[in-house]
Amino acid sequence: xxxxxxxxxxxxxxxxxxxxxxxxxxKIRLHRDGRLPEEYRSNLGVGFDERCVHFLKLSYxxxxxxxxxxxxxxxxxxxxxxxxxxRRPDDEEIEVWSEFMRKRGWKDEGSxxxxxxxxxxxxxxxxxxxxxxxxxxxxxxxx
Numbered sequence: 802x803x804x805x806x807x808x809x810x811x812x813x814x815x816x817x818x819x820x821x822x823x824x825x826x827x828k829i830r831l832h833r834d835g836r837l838p839e840e841y842r843s844n845l846g847v848g849f850d851e852r853c854v855h856f857l858k859l860s861y862x863x864x865x866x867x868x869x870x871x872x873x874x875x876x877x878x879x880x881x882x883x884x885x886x887x888r889r890p891d892d893e894e895i896e897v898w899s900e901f902m903r904k905r906g907w908k909d910e911g912s913x914x915x916x917x918x919x920x921x922x923x924x925x926x927x928x929x930x931x932x933x934x935x936x937x938x939x940x941x942x943x944x
Contacts, residue, residue, distance in 0.1 A: 805942045806831065806838060812849065812934045813903060816876045818892070820899035822883075823876055825850050829868050849902065849933075856898055859887035906933040 809827045816823040831837035832845060844850065846861040854861045867882055868874065874882070890898065906915035915933055919925050922940050930936050930944070938944035 806841070808836065809941070811943055812937050815899070817880045818895045818899070819880065820902050821849055821853050822880060825853050826868065826876055826879055829865055833869055852902070856890070857883045857887040859883055903934055904932055906936070907931045
């Protein structure tokens with residue numbers, strides 16, 4: 802089991818109504834500052850990060866470069882930049898995206914991977930962990 806990483810929020814937290822975006826920003830910032838634990842580094846720009854930038858029609862590299870160049874930008878400013886340089890989904894698209902991400906691993910093609918991750922993390926018997934977000938929160942000590 803991992804522990805809570807200072808400065809790394811839950812994947813379920815929202816920025817501008819968009820789920821996961823803030824966690825991705827946190828991972829980029831922590832990595833930039835040399836504070837992202839090693840076990841998180843292999844997932845930078847892939848997995849949920851990749852899904853998020855794809856949804857916004859952005860390049861992960863461009864987001865990293867922009868965040869590095871604008872170190873003091875707020876989450877909301879970065880989201881506006883993403884909307885202006887990728888696409889701005891409407892409220893319904895954001896709702897659908899957020900609900901899809903929030904429920905990933907629950908009775909879908911991600912379920913097998915969730916069960917693997919639970920077993921690897923020592924949570925195989927935890928029936929209350931039904932989604933990847935719940936697994937991440939449990940693994941990091943929030944659930």
